[in-house]
Amino acid sequence: MNFIDSSSCLENCMLASSSVCRRQLFLIRSLGGYCCRVHMERGGRAISSSLSTLGADAEGVMRKITPKLDPSLYKGQAGKVAVIGGCREYTGAPYFAAISALKIGADLSHVFCTKDAAAVIKCYSPELIVHPILEESYSVRDDEKATVSAKVLGEVKKWMERFDCIVVGPGLGRDPFLLNCVGDIIRQARDSKIPTVIDGDGLFLVTNNLDLVKGNSLAILTPNVNEYKRLVEKVLQCQVNDEDAYEQLSSLARSIGGVTILRKGKTDLISDGLTVNEVSIFGSPRRCGGQGDILSGSVAVFSSWARHHLSTKNNESSMQSSLNPMVLGSISGSALLRKAASLAFENKKRSTLTTDIIECLAWRRYALHFDPVIACQKLKRLQLYIPNGFASFSDDVNDVGVLYVGMN
Numbered sequence: 001m002n003f004i005d006s007s008s009c010l011e012n013c014m015l016a017s018s019s020v021c022r023r024q025l026f027l028i029r030s031l032g033g034y035c036c037r038v039h040m041e042r043g044g045r046a047i048s049s050s051l052s053t054l055g056a057d058a059e060g061v062m063r064k065i066t067p068k069l070d071p072s073l074y075k076g077q078a079g080k081v082a083v084i085g086g087c088r089e090y091t092g093a094p095y096f097a098a099i100s101a102l103k104i105g106a107d108l109s110h111v112f113c114t115k116d117a118a119a120v121i122k123c124y125s126p127e128l129i130v131h132p133i134l135e136e137s138y139s140v141r142d143d144e145k146a147t148v149s150a151k152v153l154g155e156v157k158k159w160m161e162r163f164d165c166i167v168v169g170p171g172l173g174r175d176p177f178l179l180n181c182v183g184d185i186i187r188q189a190r191d192s193k194i195p196t197v198i199d200g201d202g203l204f205l206v207t208n209n210l211d212l213v214k215g216n217s218l219a220i221l222t223p224n225v226n227e228y229k230r231l232v233e234k235v236l237q238c239q240v241n242d243e244d245a246y247e248q249l250s251s252l253a254r255s256i257g258g259v260t261i262l263r264k265g266k267t268d269l270i271s272d273g274l275t276v277n278e279v280s281i282f283g284s285p286r287r288c289g290g291q292g293d294i295l296s297g298s299v300a301v302f303s304s305w306a307r308h309h310l311s312t313k314n315n316e317s318s319m320q321s322s323l324n325p326m327v328l329g330s331i332s333g334s335a336l337l338r339k340a341a342s343l344a345f346e347n348k349k350r351s352t353l354t355t356d357i358i359e360c361l362a363w364r365r366y367a368l369h370f371d372p373v374i375a376c377q378k379l380k381r382l383q384l385y386i387p388n389g390f391a392s393f394s395d396d397v398n399d400v401g402v403l404y405v406g407m408n
């Protein structure tokens, strides 16, 4: 398949960065087939884009990096994540992110939030481990700030090394003292080499303090439309340009030193500055709040799994080492969220809420609970979303997809 124009590429492969791009693209393809639309560029100029936009291929990546359900594993080995977020105003967002991580398959999910938020979040779910340690300005006197700040960091530090990934920002709020403490937590995660997903108010913090993430290849930023606009204006000092969306996104990622950026929208665009991947799986027309929070928890889990997948013995090779696990995790997280949203919408239509989508994160087993006749009807309906597509069952419990969807 003519993925990249080989003659012009051979000429262009003199540049080391270009060959890294090519290897990444090739490897992403071999992980999951065509990973939606994959785009490669050199010197800021697009040199090629692939032929197809197959949602099912992002699912291929997701399947590949998902660990087997292995009876010899013990608690924690499938992932331990933490969400730093939750304040007086927002308790839903950190809950959505943390519970999604568990529902996707992580073993342990922690939340570090303010005292006011902690009791509420604990009541939503007994599964979450909730640490009421963050403080907002109103509860701290000026002369106490340095001590309180050191105490907050000390509490998080005790746990940090145990996490496979942290998510910073869902429902964090914008209190200056609290954000200052969270800045220290982001620095600590970076020193400990813990992958860090930055979302919501975490992006507000980072946009105004770019040094917190600059050059950190283990950082993933997941901006929505407003957050992306602020980031582009601050970093590139221009307006968002949808005509050159791929180029602008990869230029943004490069300008922040190779962080991975997942730009959320009608389709999700993912770039680490080397490649741009587009996930365009049919999602949901409902835009209820909280879907981005599910995504951040989902990306955290899949990035940890991708990192593990690429570091295991079977996968050790110089080729594999040039794949970016943060990109693979972002592709997978986006694919799963969008798939779950489409299934939730199929059932609940306009009344679809974020909690309904969370229930559909187990979509791969979802259809098995139905009588085969009903399951077949569901498959047929699913096929309608994908012209020339197919959908089929697998009963492999170790696989991410019991329900497969792809192209003929």
Ligand SMILES: NC(=O)C1=CN([C@@H]2O[C@H](COP(=O)(O)OP(=O)(O)OC[C@H]3O[C@@H](n4cnc5c(N)ncnc54)[C@H](O)[C@@H]3O)[C@@H](O)[C@H]2O)[C@@H](O)CC1
Pocket: 089, 090, 091, 092, 093, 094, 169, 170, 171, 172, 173, 174, 199, 200, 201, 224, 226, 227, 289, 290, 292, 293
């Ligand atoms: N159920 C929940 O608890 C939810 C909480 N959410 C949280 O809500 C927060 C905001 O996210 P959005 O996606 O709405 O952010 P956006 O930046 O898309 O929109 C927020 C709007 O409110 C303004 N704004 C917010 N806080 C402000 C402040 N302190 N001073 C001045 N203007 C302010 C912004 O400028 C913007 O216009 C995040 O922490 C997010 O995680 C959302 O995730 C939705 C669900």
Ligand SMILES: Nc1ncnc2c1ncn2[C@@H]1O[C@H](COP(=O)(O)OP(=O)(O)OP(=O)(O)O)[C@@H](O)[C@H]1O
Pocket: 200, 223, 224, 225, 264, 265, 266, 267, 268, 283, 284, 285, 287, 288, 289, 290, 291, 292, 293, 294, 295, 334, 337, 338
């Ligand atoms: N117009 C759209 N059509 C289809 N899917 C979309 C659209 N906009 C966003 N999404 C999907 O919804 C998910 C959440 O994106 P959204 O822009 O709602 O994030 P958010 O504003 O941060 O959400 P939250 O309310 O959790 O903060 C993304 O993964 C994206 O794929």
Ligand SMILES: [Mg+2]
Pocket: 199, 200, 224, 292, 293
């Ligand atoms: Mg958000």
